[in-house]
Amino acid sequence: MKEAKAELRKIVAFSEKEHETFVEHKKLEIVHFHLQNNIFYKDLTGVTTFTRWEDLPVLNKKNLQKPLQERLSEGYSAKNIYVNKTSGSSGTPFIFAKDKYCHALTWASNMYRFDWYGIDFNVSFQARFYGIPMDFIGHQKERLKDALSHRFRFPIFDLSDKVLDGFLNHFRTKKFDYINGYTSSIVLFAKFLQKKNIVLTAICPSLKVCMVTSEMLFEEDKLLLEKQFGIPIVNEYGASELDLIAFQNPDDEWQVNSETLFVEILDDNDKAVPNGTSGRIVITSLFNKAHPFIRYDIGDIGILDEKSTLQKPILKKLIGRTNDVAILPSGKKSPGLTFYYVTKSIIEDDGNVKEFVIKQTKIDTFEIEYVSETQLNLAQIKKIEKAIELYLEPNLKFIFIRKDTLERSNRGKLKQFKSML
Incomplete structure (x- = not known):
């Protein structure tokens, strides 16, 4: 070193x-x-x-x-x-x-890049939003690595309000210097704070910065994180x-x-x-x-x-x-995140929908799986379909499926668009 x-x-x-x-x-x-x-x-x-x-x-x-x-x-x-x-x-x-x-x-x-924000891996205490192996040996090994690396891990496979409330209690009692982890999980935690009207630095004033990684960070999510955490948000790739x-x-x-x-x-x-x-x-x-x-x-x-x-x-x-590209009936190719951008801006207007993913199952058919407090109504669905027709092309079919949780990878990542073709 x-x-x-x-x-x-x-x-x-x-x-x-x-x-x-x-x-x-x-x-x-x-x-x-x-x-x-x-x-x-x-x-x-x-x-x-x-x-x-x-x-x-x-x-x-x-x-x-x-x-x-x-x-x-x-x-x-x-x-x-x-x-x-x-x-x-x-x-x-x-x-x-x-x-x-x-x-x-x-x-x-x-270390060089984290130091731009006053983070020293040898002493700074990390709040880590990551997956963790579920087998006993793998789990204990990861916990030991966390202890030696000055970090406390928040496992992200269950992000229900009850679990997020437990996360919040750790911020009340521990002097974290920074947050690091998967974008979607950290955004979900920020939405939970927004619902409770809590700014994180008010209960954990030692926090300096938050680094998000592995998944796309949208501009509106970045603004939400800045508001609810009260610290700079840094995007890494x-x-x-x-x-x-x-x-x-x-x-x-x-x-x-x-x-x-x-x-x-x-x-x-x-x-x-x-x-x-x-x-x-x-x-x-x-x-x-x-x-x-x-x-x-x-x-x-x-x-x-x-x-x-x-x-x-x-x-x-x-x-x-490159493999997250939707091929449409007209022959047009469109990045799958186009759907995500359009749908996200409409779906989240009232804060009802917590998370969603989009899957292309046929050339003209897409499934939108979402987690929400109440089911999407017909007016919301029509609004989404109209926006996608405007940005992409008409006559696409959408199936909306409400779920309790979304499927994540074994590491806890959320794949936001997936083509099954």
């Missing part, structure tokens, strides 16, 4: 020209390393040397769905790597590895197999990690698009020698701001997952 922190400090201090030289050097170094030491990557590229970055293949998650042992570089084994599994929120989970130094740099990168990809800086920009990653936005033909244009987010891990993540298509669509530079790229917009 000491070495990783020192290297990160050095990278952050580079001039623009020094940073450009650093990135080009690391890109060449990491590719040459894997071409010489990684049979999986050598087979994927079909070459032993390369001349143009753009000629390198784009790696996707399906390429990685083979035993980890077949993907590790020479000299790396269980003894000198960090191994974990992706959440599968893209629909394609897989096991990955990082060498120990790369993993240390990931933590150094996290990351991937366990890589690092923090983008983190909201104190100037309210979604600053992309250019210290340990190289981020490209590519079109469907794997060509770079101009800043300001949407495309696939493709990422290279500049330090991971145990496992190649070179021109790796993470499965998301985004836009880099026009003012981005190599040293300070700014993520203007994260549109969503």
Whole structure:
């Protein structure tokens, strides 16, 4: 960690020209390393040397769905790597590895960004809104990690009012410094506070900031969180197999990690698009020698701001997952979050609906599952259908299903749109 922190400090201090030289050097170094030491990557590229970055293949998650042992570089084994599994929120989970130094740099990168808001991982106390393994050994292991990491976990599989009231009591009795966790769960807690007319800092004045992750943060939800928590809300975007990809800086920009990653936005033909244009987010891990993540298509669509530079790229917009696209009867393709945006703005007018998800079951049919105090009435349903017709196209069918709880992943994430086609 000491070495990783020192290297990160050095990278952050580079001039623009020094940073450009650093990135080009690391890109060449990491590719040459894997071409010489990684049979999986050598087979994927079909070459032993390369001349143009753009000629390198784009790696996707399906390429990685083979035993980890077949993907590790020479000299790396269980003894000198960090191994974990992706959440599968893209629909394609897989096991990955990082060498120990790369993993240390990931933590150094996290610490550097959290420090922007006065959070020190060694001493700051975290209120953690995450899932937790339900088996006895896994559960106890996670609780021990929480204790050693200065955090108290709020398991998010049951978010009924009774459970949220218990969460609130912990804020009354514990001196939390910050909140971190899944967006949907934290938003639900804020709605509970709104209903009780409570601002969180009034009962827990030690709170400084809230970091939300793993799910989309909508602007109106951000405003709700700021109002009910009384602290700044920071939006982070990351991937366990890589690092923090983008983190909201104190100037309210979604600053992309250019210290340990190289981020490209590519079109469907794997060509770079101009800043300001949407495309696939493709990422290279500049330090991971145990496992190649070179021109790796993470499965998301985004836009880099026009003012981005190599040293300070700014993520203007994260549109969503590439597999979260609705294909409509007319042939039109639309990001699933379009439905979510439109429906959300209408459904939440009176605060009756707590959460909802949308599933496309047929080319023209969508199910909207929702949790609410009272059932949606005909007027509300017609209003939603009319808005979607305006934003998308007419003659789409909607089935509204009221539920007590929504299905979350085994980690507690809420998938807001899903195409079953």
